[in-house]
Amino acid sequence: xxxxxxxxxxxxxxxxxxxxxxxxxxxxxxxxxxxxxxxxxxxxxxxxxxxxxxxxxxxxxxxxxxxxxxxxxxxxxxxxxxxxxxxxxxxxxxxxxxxxxxxxxxxxxxxxxxxxxxxxxxxxxxxxxxxxxxxxxxxxxxxxxxxxxxxxxxxxxxxxxxxxxxxxxxxxxxxxxxxxxxxxxxxxxxxxxxxxxxxxxxxxxxxxxxxxxxxxxxxxxxxxxxxxxxxxxxxxxxxxxxxxxxxxxxxxxxxxxxxxxxxxxxxxxxxxxxx
Amino acid sequence: xxxxxxxxxxxxxxxxxxxxxxxxxxxxxxxxxxxxxxxxxxxxxxxxxxxxxxxxxxxxxxxxxxxxxxxxxxxxxxxxxxxxxxxxxxxxxxxxxxxxxxxxxxxxxxxxxxxxxxxxxxxxxxxxxxxxxxxxxxxxxxxxxxxxxxxxxxxxxxxxxxxxxxxxxxxxxxxxxxxxxxxxxxxxxxxxxxxxxxxxxxxxxxxxxxxxxxxxxxxxxxxxxxxxxxxxxxxxxxxxxxxxxxxxxxxxxxxxxxxxxxxxxxxxxxxxxxxxxxxxxxxxxxxxxxxxxxxxxxxxxxxxxxxxxxxxxxxxxxxxxxxx
Numbered sequence: 001x002x003x004x005x006x007x008x009x010x011x012x013x014x015x016x017x018x019x020x021x022x023x024x025x026x027x028x029x030x031x032x033x034x035x036x037x038x039x040x041x042x043x044x045x046x047x048x049x050x051x052x053x054x055x056x057x058x059x060x061x062x063x064x065x066x067x068x069x070x071x072x073x074x075x076x077x078x079x080x081x082x083x084x085x086x087x088x089x090x091x092x093x094x095x096x097x098x099x100x101x102x103x104x105x106x107x108x109x110x111x112x113x114x115x116x117x118x119x120x121x122x123x124x125x126x127x128x129x130x131x132x133x134x135x136x137x138x139x140x141x142x143x144x145x146x147x148x149x150x151x152x153x154x155x156x157x158x159x160x161x162x163x164x165x166x167x168x169x170x171x172x173x174x175x176x177x178x179x180x181x182x183x184x185x186x187x188x189x190x191x192x193x194x195x196x197x198x199x200x201x202x203x204x205x206x207x208x209x210x211x212x213x214x215x216x217x218x219x220x221x222x223x224x225x226x227x228x229x230x231x232x233x234x235x236x237x238x239x240x241x242x243x244x245x246x247x248x249x250x251x252x253x254x255x256x257x258x259x260x261x262x263x264x265x266x267x268x269x270x271x272x273x274x275x
Numbered sequence: 276x277x278x279x280x281x282x283x284x285x286x287x288x289x290x291x292x293x294x295x296x297x298x299x300x301x302x303x304x305x306x307x308x309x310x311x312x313x314x315x316x317x318x319x320x321x322x323x324x325x326x327x328x329x330x331x332x333x334x335x336x337x338x339x340x341x342x343x344x345x346x347x348x349x350x351x352x353x354x355x356x357x358x359x360x361x362x363x364x365x366x367x368x369x370x371x372x373x374x375x376x377x378x379x380x381x382x383x384x385x386x387x388x389x390x391x392x393x394x395x396x397x398x399x400x401x402x403x404x405x406x407x408x409x410x411x412x413x414x415x416x417x418x419x420x421x422x423x424x425x426x427x428x429x430x431x432x433x434x435x436x437x438x439x440x441x442x443x444x445x446x447x448x449x450x451x452x453x454x455x456x457x458x459x460x461x462x463x464x465x466x467x468x469x470x471x472x473x474x475x476x477x478x479x480x481x482x483x484x485x486x487x488x489x490x491x492x493x494x495x496x497x498x499x500x501x502x503x504x505x506x507x508x509x510x511x512x513x514x515x516x517x518x519x520x521x522x523x524x525x526x527x528x529x530x531x532x533x534x535x536x537x538x539x540x541x542x543x544x545x546x547x548x549x550x551x552x553x554x555x556x557x558x559x560x561x562x563x564x565x566x567x568x569x570x571x572x573x574x575x576x577x578x579x580x581x582x583x584x585x586x587x588x589x590x591x592x593x594x595x596x597x598x599x
Binding site: 115118120130207237240247250251252254 | 304311429431433533538553557572576
């Protein structure tokens, strides 16, 4: 443990621990949950922590701990899905733009500019709000629509640099087909900064979900972390724990992403490392 | 100084870099408008049902449909939308045709702009001292504390912070005015803190790393060797140069403050562009949705362009340095 701490530093280790706990809870949480997330016990409304309900109950008498555990799985699944899709699409498009160049590059980058010319969350909000009966699929789609852009920019920049390296030139000179050059020789060499970006983006997905739930738009499930927080804040005048618990849970996961992301950046991407 | 700045701007205006930059901004705004138009019109479901309810009188529905141009082909609707942009009205509201969308936005915009500006002020006022303190004593307890504050600011969801601030400073301590109170500038304080905290944390981290980098430069060592006082070295030589990227990022983030205002306005029950947009989305009033998004996109792109221009004027390497 001490060796890991010394090698990785306190921040990244803490970040990895936080995220590790989160994923572990997402995996086994529903098995540990004492109640079903939507099971109501009507004689325990808005109660603080007790032996029967370790984190208290909400206004419907649902057990907050159980909701939080089920919500962790949902948050992990949705965020991983969004980040994986964005990264795959963005990397593919960015690599194509950087490798092919010319008008393809120009067209793609102008399109990227259009998507960047707009605060991302408003686009997410508009899509989720305007689609009737938006579910998890629409939510993921709305976040992917502009989420891939950052990866595309990053990947393109990386490709422009790697493209001129000797091993790529050699591969091309040997007659390796372009697709194979991109997949075998370029992609593995541009992944590091993309992984760093993905770590930060994971936190972003959770925050956007929380914002949209708060605005009453596209609530994924009654027990999604955003929905729990939004519901909790409406009772903030009467009882603090309902907002405090999901708020803290979100903050800890986001903190974990930031700490781990900083650490990964320092390690994988020495040029952009903080001084 | 002023003359030099003016000369730099004139030089920048002549450069192909600037022309390219302006054109790409225009393309971006155009693209956003097309995107929003398509988004709004391609989504399934009848907006009239959303506006009037499914059981509304068919005559009212037809009247509404005509008012919103929804009985026209898509291309005609798009043309009329641009006509509204060109004459500055952004179209009339429906069913009340005497009001224009632009006038509604005009009423909402000042409040949102004030909020975003106040959020920016809060962010800068807190971020700069935090970053400087952290950078001057790297790896000290003070640095650790400043870093902890900025990490907390980045991690804390804004819609949690807002109600928390309200419950502490309004409900318990009675120091700040509540959501519905009409208290002028004082009513801006808590919303500005809620909106500005995330940016504050980002900028504090940037100030720290930027200042640390600059303090290692040769000209700082020279200034020290000349025997200047440490404060003078930091303020005159260090901070001045370290701030360039920080201010740039702050400028570029102004747009995200406008977007963040949607949530802040909801928490503090403030009127503004975000509230207008949310209400329009809930009612499916497409014309207002289009108008609001266009205004936000234009301000976003304009601010980005201005920041780039200022940066180009300050740093000749950018405006002379090739196409991008």
